[in-house]
Amino acid sequence: MEKWSLMTITVLLALTVRWTVSLGSYSGAGKPPMYGDYEAQRHWQEVTYNLPIRQWYFNTSDNNLLYWGLDYPPLTAYHSFVCAYIAKLINPDWIALHTSRGYESQPHKLFMRTTVFVADLLVYIPAVIVYCFSLKETSTKKKVSSALCILLYPGLILIDHGHFQYNSVSLGLALWGVLYLSYDWDLLGSAAFCLALNYKQMELYHSLPFFCYLLGKCFKKGLKGKGLVLLTKIAGTVVVSFAVCWLPFCTDMEQIMQVLRRLFPIDRGLFEDKVANIWCSLSVLIKIKNIVSPQTQLKLSFAVTFLSLLPTCIKLTVQPSLRGFKFALVSCALSFFLFSFQVHEKSILLVSIPVCLIINEIPFMATWFLLVSTFSMLPLLLKDGLLLAYAVTTLAFLSVCAASFSIFEKTSAEDLQLKPFSLSLKGYVSWFKSFPKIVRCLFLLSVTLMGVLSLMSAAVHPPQRLPDLFPLSVSVISCLHFLLFLVYFNVVILWDSKNSRSQRKIS
């Protein structure tokens, strides 16, 4: 069948799954007084439409920052404004100042779900399609399979169309940035990534790989000639993009400072709730929050984060390659997720999307990671009443990946891109003979464990003395998985060299 019909079918399938999940419950449904993320988005539409720009980020009598104050950069605010404009045309009650708090109705839910759907359709899905078509050295069938697997990734669907957020916009823009960079259109790529950054500040997780890759490219071109020109052009593009987004706020230094204070709530503490993070997992054994002061916590987390991603970044700057760039996106974002400050469980999406980009290179490990990342968000999904959607989409994703990439046959060291690493460990060659089987067993064990824990979280009541047993177990197990993945990705990057790639081409 022709590739366009196959891709159309893939997109239609993805859209159907998204809309079906939309029919389910959302965050904070029917839970006054604070409700959830859904109400937050509705409130931002109310604030941005009714109040002047100067008041959006400030605590005024009309804008109570304690009730879901804006804490994303300006582009989110502009997007909310556009949505509010449309909402006003349909039913002004939805965004009436003060009186529309906690507004819940079927037509309004339909409207909100449509805004997410349209944003997804306009930004994220085209990026995925163009990305898959631009993959080199892959057959049409593999390209379409990659697109299908990426678009069916349960995590993004459940968070965006279930819990209710607009992650697909920022992730889509970042994906466009990666796409442009792969075509060597560096300025467009930088601009796209700046837009992504100005939509959600969490994209900072991806900023280091972008920076190091572009810097490395400039170095390669020679800092005395073309390299310097490129560097200044990129710097100029970044400044202009930021200026355009922040224009209304540039009138006053206090405005900029207030926005920054809302974006980076430093006084909030090392972690909140249960996250598959090192700090949260360690707190089971040692109560870090009690031992160390907040300032030291901040410095500690920054130090550990940067130490863990330093090797990858140095390698990327010295040897900028597109493959290294994509892997670096994964490992840097994962380092940030594991060791950084005030991490939310939804931030795992910032790691998952780069992993989706390399799904056709390491299908087995990518599928495994994506399954764990969805599982790590289980407590959040259970709170939102999305158990059925979670179960169905995860099973569908696993089946589609298993069928498209035949992952269970491709578990050798070479398939996992570990050949160069195994060659270095000459002493352990005999152990590597049964490597595929060991890996397969570990995978099955992991999936069974996740399945059992999911079932227990949903069906069984936790014992009285340990009410948080299941969310904590989910977080700790996910964290352990993520640590192993971090080591794996770092190994692949650091042992990857130009020789190994040319060897693959010859064979």
Added chain:
Amino acid sequence: TPPHKHLGITSEWTLDYPPFFAWFECALSHVAKYFDPKMLVIENLNYTSRATILFQRFSVIFTDILFVYAVRECCRCVNGKRAAKDVLEKPTFILAVLLLWNFGLLIVDHIHFQYNGFLFGLMLLSVARLCQKRYLEGALLFAVLLHFKHIYIYVAPAYGIYLLRSYCFTANNADGSLKWRSFSVLHVTLLGLIVCLVSALSLGPFIVLGQLPQVISRLFPFKRGLCHAYWAPNFWALYNAMDKALTIFGLKCNFLDPTKIPKASMTGGLVQEFQHTVLPCVTPLATLICTFISILPSVFCLWFKPQGPRGFLQCLVLCALSSFMFGWHVHEKAILLAILPLSLLSVQRAKDAGIYLLLTTIGHFSLFPLLFTPPELPIKILLMLLFTVYSFSSLNSLFR
């Protein structure tokens, strides 16, 4: 309790399917009490709870296993002329997708809510058995199916004539015409025995209790009117529309007396009897005669020039379509009776594929009014597009 089911007139949703379906629902109710006992109380009309919905949906999904098995059997009967390397281009794969992802079946069964999946499974299984020359099994399955849902009587002529011609007369002359001498009394007796046994099993308890007339009147409610609440897109819909148009024209030109015409008699969305104002009234007998005349050509072909299973399938589709066009009180879902068997033919010949694409696209579109709430709008559009794009591109690539 079983025998009294047909007498209950407690609500507008009383049982109007044959006895086997009633037993099926009875079996379901025994499982249902583990999910939510309150849904089994007779007075609880329009009772919904999360557990009820979950149970109902899962029961449809579970019974669809039979449909999946039937599709597998049908795929085994299909032999593609070209051996395709790519699994996506194999006729068996395309047939499986066209049947399992059939938009009409998905919409009607899993959203609108019915149990057509497993009933069509029975029908496709009987067709597969007939294609595999296991005639008795096919006949048995069809007899059972008739007693599950009597709408399948639309295609009974095709079955009857085919079994008579190809099974009871065991051989043909050299030129393909009928060899009267080869009539096998054994085969006829076996067939008769099967039909009688199944009927006895299903209707037996009601005959003993003397409730047979009541059962018949529930199964064939001729008081319900020529057209269903939402008109099925058949000939009588055109007839009604013509009648309405003539009425309006007549009123405008003062040929008719306004006081004698009832208001919104047929388009009111209610199930009731009514009269046509300008054109002659249509009686159930008239519809029967029309249907009979329209199936005559295909039945004759099946009798005089049998072409094996393919001829049978063609006759089956035509019987279903004719009954749909001229039947009394036809539901729009009945179009699936024609679409699903035609899928089997569509992967074997290019001409059939062309007809199939036309019928299936229009037929599926005609099912749109079944889902009318705003949240379901994107779903039906997306699923329809999905199926249409797939059917067009896959059949196109098959017969390029």
